[in-house]
Amino acid sequence: MQRVIRVLVVLVVLGLGALWGAAWFGREPNEPLGASFQRQFAALTGRGDAAAPVPAGGIRLPAGMNMGGAFAMRDQDGRAVTQDSFGGTLLVGYFGYSFCPDVCPTELATIANAFDLLTPEEAARATPLFVSVDPERDTPEQLKGYVANFHPRMVGLTGTPEQVAAMAKQFRVFYAKVQRPEMSEYLMDHSSFVYLIGADGRVRALLRPQSSAEDIAAAIRAQLPRA
Incomplete structure (x- = not known):
């Protein structure tokens, strides 16, 4: 009997540890850790929002985890841009x-x-977005020529190092400068996910690197705002 109790105690401790870890990584900016723990617990016990279906090639976010939010950057024309500008x-x-x-x-x-696979009506309700993690070199002028190589409606965003760092933190994007001795120019090591972002700046779906155009198009359709 004592052995069973010990096993149960260990399982409870491990479960609480995992929940506190999820609370730490999933907390909102400036959100107290305790409040994040309560959200995680509510989602785990079924009192939170029901989990949304994960698209093909997508990643299920931890219960209660929110990514993204308000941001302030500049586009390829040098104009100030926020999540409300689209x-x-x-x-x-x-x-x-x-x-x-x-x-x-x-x-x-x-x-x-993926945008080419959408109908014109579907494509009009979505915007392809490229956010630079290299503000030192990616000026608005540099981005303007770059994004035009991919799609006529693609918007490029850059900003000050502080603006870039703030947006990357909200979207949990990793990036770091890498200087190799044999190279004259540095590289940027960075995470590589596709984010489907709602009008409030929050991430609605997260797609894995190397997702197919078909999977991205299907995920876009599933998240499109009502016409």
Whole structure:
């Protein structure tokens, strides 16, 4: 009997530890850890919102975890941009940099192909978005020529290092400068996900790297705002 009790105690401790870990990683900006724990517990016990279906190629976010939010950047024309600047369209976002040698152009080309699979009416209710994590080199002028290579409606965002860091933190984007001795120019190491972002700036779905154009198009359709 004592052995059973010990096992149950260990399981409870491990479960609480996992829940506190989820609360830590899933808390909102400036949200107390205790409040995040309560949200996680509510979602676990069925008192939170029901989990949304995960699209093909998508990632299920931890229960109660919110990503994204309000942001302030500049677009490829140098205009100040926030989450309210896109007319309520669904944002199909990717974080990278224009000097990226391979991954970024591949992912952006796939996003552009996904838009080609949508009907004109569907495509009009979504906006392809490229967010730079390299503000040192990715000026508005640099981004303007870069995003035009992929889709005529693609918007490029950049900003001050502080603005970029703030947006990356909200969307839980990893990035870091990498300087190799044999190279004259630095690279940027960064995470590589496709974000479907609602009008409030919150992430509605997260798609894995190398998702197909078909999967991205299907995920866009599932998240499109009502006409």
